[in-house]
Amino acid sequence: xxxxxxxxxxxxxxxxxxxxxxxxxxxxxxxxxxxxxxxxxxxxxxxxxxxxxxxxxxxxxxxxxxxxxxxxxxxxxxxxxxxxxxxxxxxxxxxxxxxxxxxxxxxxxxxxxxxxxxxxxxxxxxxxxxxxxxxxxxxxxxxxxxxxxxxxxxxxxxxxxxxxxxxxxxxxxxxxxxxxxxxxxxxxxxxxxxxxxxxxxxxxxxxxxxxxxxxxxxx
Amino acid sequence: xxxxxxxxxxxxxxxxxxxxxxxxxxxxxxxxxxxxxxxxxxxxxxxxxxxxxxxxxxxxxxxxxxxxxxxxxxxxxxxxxxxxxxxxxxxxx
Numbered sequence: 001x002x003x004x005x006x007x008x009x010x011x012x013x014x015x016x017x018x019x020x021x022x023x024x025x026x027x028x029x030x031x032x033x034x035x036x037x038x039x040x041x042x043x044x045x046x047x048x049x050x051x052x053x054x055x056x057x058x059x060x061x062x063x064x065x066x067x068x069x070x071x072x073x074x075x076x077x078x079x080x081x082x083x084x085x086x087x088x089x090x091x092x093x094x095x096x097x098x099x100x101x102x103x104x105x106x107x108x109x110x111x112x113x114x115x116x117x118x119x120x121x122x123x124x125x126x127x128x129x130x131x132x133x134x135x136x137x138x139x140x141x142x143x144x145x146x147x148x149x150x151x152x153x154x155x156x157x158x159x160x161x162x163x164x165x166x167x168x169x170x171x172x173x174x175x176x177x178x179x180x181x182x183x184x185x186x187x188x189x190x191x192x193x194x195x196x197x198x199x200x201x202x203x204x205x206x207x208x209x210x211x212x213x214x215x216x217x218x219x
Numbered sequence: 220x221x222x223x224x225x226x227x228x229x230x231x232x233x234x235x236x237x238x239x240x241x242x243x244x245x246x247x248x249x250x251x252x253x254x255x256x257x258x259x260x261x262x263x264x265x266x267x268x269x270x271x272x273x274x275x276x277x278x279x280x281x282x283x284x285x286x287x288x289x290x291x292x293x294x295x296x297x298x299x300x301x302x303x304x305x306x307x308x309x310x311x312x
Binding site for chain 2 (some may be wrong): 009017018019022025027028029030031032035038039043044045049050058059062068071072075076078081082083088089090104110185199200203204206207211214215218219
């Protein structure tokens with residue numbers, strides 16, 4: 001049958017890059033993620049260069065101090081993640097559990113602060129479509145203290161940071177699963193694939209935020 | 220009983236300190252007065268690339284990976300640069 005021929009290839013499966021399949025798969029996935037975020041960042045850059053008048057100066061609308069603290073939290077979660085990996089490399093189960101829990105807590109804190117940031121921005125009148133009529137920011141714009149129209153600014157800001165926040169949220173959920181497996185003793189010094197793979201994803205999300213923080217909040 | 224091999228780890232905590240210091244530097248540069256906007260943007264981009272490299276090389280272990288994985292990791296980057304440069308030429312030139 002045709003189906004049987006597809007399910008059973010004539011040659012034996014082999015590793016391509018000398019690494020286990022999950023890790024190779026994660027690197028291929030991260031390659032696709034690079035292109036995904038490049039598309040977002042590229043769109044952002046061209047819109048900003050084309051319509052510079054729609055962007056406010058750093059700190060005028062966005063809350064840079066609270067985001068800087070959030071950036072620091074994400075950096076901290078990266079070091080706790082890599083310490084979890086280092087712990088299980090040495091067979092240290094307690095260290096693995098401790099650092100995974102810390103990573104989950106700090107990652108969830110990042111998402112919580114981002115939700116708070118969004119709520120504050122919306123409260124002050126910064127929406128994906130631009131200013132909310134009658135809001136505090138709309139009054140500043142009417143007085144000439146802010147750009148008259150910020151529709152592109154709002155839509156690109158919420159799209160880029162929203163997709164990143166979604167990635168962090170997915171990372172926290174996956175990390176909870178890894179943590180649950182860690183508490184069941186499923187990882188050892190010789191086999192800790194799940195920890196390494198979720199770590200690669202987590203550090204990539206941190207790396208993307210480093211770029212986004214600079215181009216969205218500081219420039 | 221599980222073996223507990225001694226593994227020599229990269230300086231993870233020092234990398235974390237470096238990332239924190241560079242973030243502070245970014246904040247200081249971003250709000251500098253009397254500096255040209257172009258100079259500030261160039262410095263901020265360089266600092267961001269520096270931080271991204273620290274994460275990729277030490278936390279994602281690319282510095283210690285075999286070349287095949289390194290190749291896989293950097294393969295999308297030329298495409299990313301081409302995409303951004305191509306769309307920007309619409310307005311720069």
